[in-house]
Amino acid sequence: MPAEELEKQYSPSRWVIRMEAEEALRTFVQIGSQATTMARATRRSRLNVPYGDGEGEKLDIYFPDKATEAWPLFVFFHGGYWQNGSKDESAFMVNPLTAQGVAVVVVAYDIAPKGSLDRMVDQVTRSVVFLQRQYPHNEYVGIYVCGHSAGAHLAAMVLLAHWTKHGVIPNLQGFLLVSGIYDLEPILSTSQNAPLHMTPEDAERNSPQRHLEVIPVQPVHPSCPVLVVVGQHDSPEFHRQSREFCETLRQVGWKASFKELSDVDHFDIIENLTQEEDVLTQIILKTIFKK
Template identity: 25%
Template structure:
């Protein structure tokens, strides 16, 4: 997973900012509610500017509540921000979805268990407030790219992330994983196959029990919600192999996850393609969540 050193370099951030500047082409059909805190400043875990989210809603919507998708950004567990992904929120809202794009705390300030906790708290906030924005909390889905994909998978499979915050059941009804990283960090960090892999001991620490506790591979079950996995045909080998093993694990449990390999796609273009409305990820996502465009 040495690729994660390059997930959000300055060049990619520049491209994402350029896409953000062009989002006005798709902004008119949507409304953005920005910088909503999902952790109060009085909370002991509060970190200014990180535990916030943006909500995107269609400007015109009918009387029926809409499905909700919570998007989690990638960035090696040490970089990234919701502000780079407004184009995803806009595109989803344009297609009949209430989109929630979140930021969360990052390494070295915290480690991955705290990041997962932030993401869970953002989902808890969404279940409690989705109706205020026209969303249906009973149709809540998570989506993520790269490290965000691994976090989304963990939310979908590890129920205790929600029970500790007072929810009786896991509210996630499905997960869309876009070139996900970190599905099995126990395996990855035990092998240490690539130069520079020691850097991941900063976000994950040195305890194998923590590596396992933050890997969705060990929490997926027959009752886990449905998954859609999208993998770049030319992405990094660690993502290809872990995604394939995750699919196999689901299949042994009786599930049939969606699994699409996109020929020629490298890791970064797997998220950049979400600027275009009619790409295959949106097509399959809309079917999963039951969105009715127009």
């Protein structure tokens, strides 16, 4: 694919049809910031909880209203092409999910240029390890991992993590990968790689699509459901990557499914999680509560 076309395919805002590209980006940040401000004002929470020793290794936990001994943990990794975004503007789904008895965790990680891809993958993996150790009473309720865009890539890497070296195997009960990239090789030829400084070796090592055949020693149980989601107005390359990743998951024995959500793009597919009646919000709740 010519470099110019690759640049277009991997520029999600250029595929938004409801508004101009720059406005779509601004709106996304605005809605995320407003949702986070509201969540912090209206929900019980623990903010900036360190899950490691690094300055950027923090997470926010938002608790359900009902005081119970155990609740499902919904863990969210934000997007932003591994170089933008923050947990402080990513609590889109907190109010609808906590209202239904789900605890929501929004994880920060060191974005580029401070953080390398290897570091980001290690950080999000350790955040899950921390949560399993911090809330062992949730063992029978489970952890559900969700990521958007670059965060979906990180969530997919968590799916393939080698847990034995971390000394704990988290009770992962479901993965939701939203509008992600699972083979990083095409990014090498785009402007998105400028702050990442990603080499072909980095791309190979951190492409979950290329490592599915090599099952880790103690992976997530293959019966754990993995839902790969893409928006109707995501680019053809995002559609291709999502379909191929889902197909490869199935081929090697994972319980994976693919869903294209109609009438949404790369941004409002997540913005709409502020609404309990949203299609994706309902999918999340049905996945957690096995309805």
